[in-house]
Amino acid sequence: MIRAQGLAVGYGHTPLLQDLDFEVERGDIFAILGGSGTGKSTLMMHLIGLYEPLSGTIHIDGMGAPDLEQGPPRFGVMFQSGALFGSMTLLENVSLPLQKWTELPPDAIDAVALARLRLVGLGTFENHYPSEISGGMKKRAGIARALALDPSIIFLDEPSAGLDPVSADELDELILSMRENLGVTVVLVTHELPSIFKIVRRCILLDRETHGIIARGDPRELRDTSNDPRVHRFFHREGKAS
Amino acid sequence: MTASTFDLESQVTGTDVELTLHGSLVLENGAELWNRLRDGVPGEAKSCRMNLAPVQDTDGAGISLLLAFRAGLLERGMSFEFVGADSTMADLLDLYGCPSGFPCAKPAPTRTAMLDQIGRASVQMITHFQETLAFVGGVLVSGARALREPRTVHWKDVGRFLEKAGADAVPIVALINFLVGLIMGLQAAVQLERFGASVFVADLVALSVTRELGPLMTAIILAGRSGAAFAAELGTMxxxxxxxxxxxxSLDPQRFLVFPRVLSVMIAMPLLVLMADVVGCLGGLFVATKVLDLAPVVYFQQLQQAVGVGDVVGGMVKGMVFAAAIALIACQRGLTARGGAAGVGNSTTSAVVTILFALVILDAVFTALYNFLGI
Structure with a gap:
């Protein structure tokens, strides 16, 4: 579904991550893991085509290299803060890609957008503005907007970061149901261990010092079997001194 | 804990110094500790031993000062050793100590020479100019595509910005331009009355307002209101x-965000300029009737002879170009904002300053052009 080969990413000419090779399979919930500053979000920004890789290739099935100039978009993206447009209501935010990329009449667009909002549990908030809802609700609205055009892949940047445990768990359930009921491939960036163990099937773990991938596979297996002290520390929440 | 519970003994033997610390090395004693440590080691010393055995208690600030003091001596090429630290102090020294690979001493501030600063500022200015030109080109291309694919433009925003930049600006534009007309009239009245040429106050006010001050003052108000708002809004976005x-x-930000803003101010600005011309002339009328005792009909007859359609239309065209410059510069600065709230502030400031600079340049170009064309 998504294949990265010999990928080097970064800003300017300095690679933050290099020699990255990985594949995301259809229907997977795939996580890009790592501590703060390892380049998880940077890698995601390159995967979705916001930035050109310094070297290497990214291939997305049915699209080739990600190209945001060629609409309509083949994937949905939820940014860390939700990135909702402050001057629009939630319904208008979710309607926007439908207005721009479909021939649906306005009332049909409203119906589809409202269904997306209901799916993420915001069915009664359609006329609220982003400033009137909580952080967790903004993230859910961001997911609703990302799902607007029924993409086959959805990218989520730190979906449960900063949320209370109950909201984070609800979001995890939503991601699981997106995969099971909508068949969406999910690529997410996170370092929230409870979410990782609950929803992620395969992952790569990035490391700041080696600028690359130090582990890959099922996060539960990595937690239980990896002998690499860096992997052990990450999955057991241990600092270097522990 | 008070400052009196701390003491420092310094024993100098040749080029070796032994410092012995007593009492509490805590934040409250920090200033005294720091001053006495610096005074405790003579300039010719080659090695320093610091005995911490008599220390009763310490905190993070005390340990930080000891480590900073050590770093300073090491930088001078001296050898240094902590001795007598109990396990608690040793742990704190480790905790606050330098992680491997990181310099312990604060790096010396790098000084940039004046020529270097001038060079960097010049390069930055040229880069800004190039970016703005590239942005203008990009918007023109986006505008052309937008006309071919009108669905990709957020037309709803055009109405919203027309209201904000146009209708909402009417009171302030009217007030400022009325006062400009009034000031021009008063300044002229004193001089013209001495020569018995009071009636020409209409010529002076009307020509300066329609050709110059109306478009320029309205553009400055638009830059302060809409230019700053566009830069801040896009910067935040x-x-x-x-x-x-x-x-x-797959929505082009230039088509989606910039095009509606540019279009709306380009529609609003000529109308605001026309209104500014009218109220500016009314300011002149106020002076003519109340200060110079001219009849209104005389003022209007003189105004009609002095001002032609070309003057008014020329001012409106000038205003439209000013509006395009304001919106383009503001949007370009907003879309290149970096680094959170401070970045948004910087981009807004930069937008307003650049717009004012651009307005003066454009005004000079228009004046020369109109003179050349005989308008």
């Missing part, structure tokens, strides 16, 4: 990832 979100929906 940029740093909160909203612009990236648009791009992931």
């Amino acid at each position: 940029r740093v909160s990832e909203e612009v990236d979100a648009l791009r992931t929906m």
Whole structure:
């Protein structure tokens, strides 16, 4: 579904991550893991085509290299803060890609957008503005907007970061149901261990010092079997001194 | 804990210094500890031993000062040793100590020479100019595509910005331009009355307002209101990832965000300039009737002879170009904002300063052009 080969990413000419090779399979919930500053979000920004890789290739099935100039978009993206447009209501935010990329009449667009909002549990908030809802609700609205055009892949940047445990768990359930009921491939960036163990099937773990991938596979297996002290520390929440 | 519970003994033997610390090395004693440590080691010393055995208690600030003091001596090429630290102090020294690979001493501030600063500022100015030109080109291309694919433009925003930049600006534009007309009239009245040429106050006010001051003052107000608002709004959208979100929906930010703003101010500005011309002339009328005792009909007859359609239309065209410059510069600065709230502030400031500079340049170009064309 998504294949990265010999990928080097970064800003300017300095690679933050290099020699990255990985594949995301259809229907997977795939996580890009790592501590703060390892380049998880940077890698995601390159995967979705916001930035050109310094070297290497990214291939997305049915699209080739990600190209945001060629609409309509083949994937949905939820940014860390939700990135909702402050001057629009939630319904208008979710309607926007439908207005721009479909021939649906306005009332049909409203119906589809409202269904997306209901799916993420915001069915009664359609006329609220982003400033009137909580952080967790903004993230859910961001997911609703990302799902607007029924993409086959959805990218989520730190979906449960900063949320209370109950909201984070609800979001995890939503991601699981997106995969099971909508068949969406999910690529997410996170370092929230409870979410990782609950929803992620395969992952790569990035490391700041080696600028690359130090582990890959099922996060539960990595937690239980990896002998690499860096992997052990990450999955057991241990600092270097522990 | 008070400052009196701390003491420092310094024993100098040749080029070796032994410092012995007593009492509490805590934040309250920090200033005294720091001053006495610095005075405790003579300039010719080659090695220093610090005995911490008599220390009763310490905190993070005390340990930080000891480590900073050690770093300073090491930088001078001296050898240094802590001795007598109990396990608690040793742990704190480790905790606050330098992690491997990181310099312990604060790096000396790098000084930039004046020529270097001038050079960097010049390069930055040229880069800004190039970016703005590239942006203008990009918007022109986007505008052409927008006309071919009108669905990709957020037309709803055009109405919203027309109201904000146009209708909402009417009171302030009217007030400022009335006062400008009034000031011009008063300044002229004193001089013209001495020569018995009071009636020419209409010529002076009307020509300066329609050809110059109306468009310029309105543009300055638009720059302060709408230019700053556009830069701040787009800057905030940029740093909160909203612009990236648009791009992931394959929506071109220039077409979606910039085009409606440019279009709306270009529609609003000529109308505001026309209104500014009218109220500016009314300011002159106020002076003519109340200060110079001219009849209103005389003022209007003189105004009609002095001002032609070319003067008014020329001012409106000038205003339209000013509006395009204001919106383009503001949007370009907003969309290149970086680094959170401070970045948005910087981009807004930069937008307003650049707009004012651009307005003066454009005004000079227009004046020369109109003179050349005989308008």
